[in-house]
Amino acid sequence: MTAAVLELRDVTRHYGGKRQWLGRGAAIRAVDGVDLTLAAGEVLGIVGESGSGKSTLGRIAAGIEAPSSGMVTFQGQRYAPIDTAAWRRQRRRVQVVFQNxxxxxxxxxxxxxxxxxxxxxxxxxxxxxxxxxxxxxxxxxxxxxxxxxxxxxxxxxxxxxxxxxxxxxxxPEVIVCDEAVSALDVSVQAQILNLLKDLQAELGVAYLFISHDLGVVRHVSHRIAVMQRGRIVETGPASEVFARPQDPYTRSLIAALPAATPAARRARDAARQAA
Ligand SMILES: Nc1ncnc2c1ncn2[C@@H]1O[C@H](COP(=O)(O)OP(=O)(O)O)[C@@H](O)[C@H]1O
Ligand SMILES: [Mg+2]
Structure with a gap:
């Protein structure tokens, strides 16, 4: 078995819920009890609609935001408290590529x-x-x-x-790519995705590859985790998730894809029937 480079155990992140003038505001559970393991050299795609908690999860995985509860370990060690010298040394090992x-x-x-x-x-x-x-x-x-x-x-x-x-x-051992191609024209998207894919294979770096676009995630990921309302509702090898989606939410994401190839069309049509 390949060693885990990054592990998240029962990670939760709340926002808000602080005492306000008229009582307590409702807390948003951006990330809600997530378990994830990223193996060395693996591309794990995180997909889900806007607001499902992907970016929050990505920031926590990158160590630039602390979870409200739960544990994050990088190569078996917990992240150092943010802004300490040890944290700055760790920052070299897990890099981020954002949308803009x-x-x-x-x-x-x-x-x-x-x-x-x-x-x-x-x-x-x-x-x-x-x-x-x-x-x-x-x-x-x-x-x-x-x-x-x-x-x-x-x-x-x-x-x-x-x-x-x-x-x-x-x-770095890990790059967290958060909507790394979402702001680019479609033709440029493909070039950047291919570059990321080639670099990953060549250098053996692991990616946590986040996108709202299942088509984009599928193109680069070995494994896919589907996120909905802060939770992982389905995870598996990319081909498996496409061929046999288990969760209705995953089926609806596949059904919404434009089908560029006959295989994609078959997967999409099967998902539409099942959704
Ligand atoms: N810094 C923040 N303060 C308050 N709420 C936040 C913050 N960041 C994210 N949220 C909320 O958490 C939820 C998940 O957001 P986000 O992680 O950005 O989702 P995604 O990247 O999937 O679109 C949303 O409801 C969002 O409004
Ligand atoms: Mg986001």
Whole structure:
């Protein structure tokens, strides 16, 4: 069995519910008793409609938000309390790629300068066996020669490539991708998805791959967890979840997919019949 890199046990996150002027406000259970295991080198897709708690789960998995209760372990160790020195060291190991790359980057710095800054912040040498790490990673994500550009000089797809480069240059064990292609045009989406898929296979990094779009999740995931109202309602190998969805909610997600291939059409039509 492959080792678990990330484990969530009975993780819950409430928002609100604090004492207010007229009594106590109702708490939102954004994440409600979630158990998840991400194996080393695995792509686990998290899918569910907007508001189902995916991003909250992603922030907790990345260690940038603490759960209200439950336990998160990275390689068998609990996350250090947020903002401590130990936490900052851990942050290198679990990186995040969010929806809007222009917000993730500093508009005042060139792309190369931002990647060098990240390396310096983590005390990593700029050269690896004589090769400039920044140049190498930019080439790997398809941005050869574009390191001298500022964010406003790049397209949406190029910006997301830069964000991916900045995450990968730290050689993380896990990348949490939260709606990483959702803001991009459909044609660009496919390019970025293929890049993420290739990089994953090449580097063996694990992804927690979050999207509201089951078609996108299916394209990259080994395993899929379906989330509804803060809970995981179904989980299994991606092909299995598509071929034999067990939960009515999963069936409704599959039934809503546009069918691009005959196989997808068959799966969708079967799900529509069963839904
Ligand atoms: N920081 C926050 N404060 C209050 N409520 C929040 C916060 N973040 C998320 N929520 C609420 O938690 C629920 C889940 O949100 P989210 O995790 O963003 O879902 P998703 O990513 O699936 O759309 C929603 O009802 C949302 O309004
Ligand atoms: Mg979200």
């Amino acid at each position: 790359p222009s917000q993730a980057l500093d508009p005042r710095l060139t792309i190369a300068a931002q990647i060098r800054g990240v390396l310096a912040a983590h005390g990593i040498e700029a050269l690896e066996r004589g090769v400039d790490r920044t140049e190498a990673i930019l080439s790997r994500v398809g941005l050869t020669g574009l390191g001298t550009r500022f964010p406003h000089q790049l397209s949406g797809g190029q910006l997301q490539r830069a964000v991916i480069a900045r995450a990968l240059v730290l050689s």
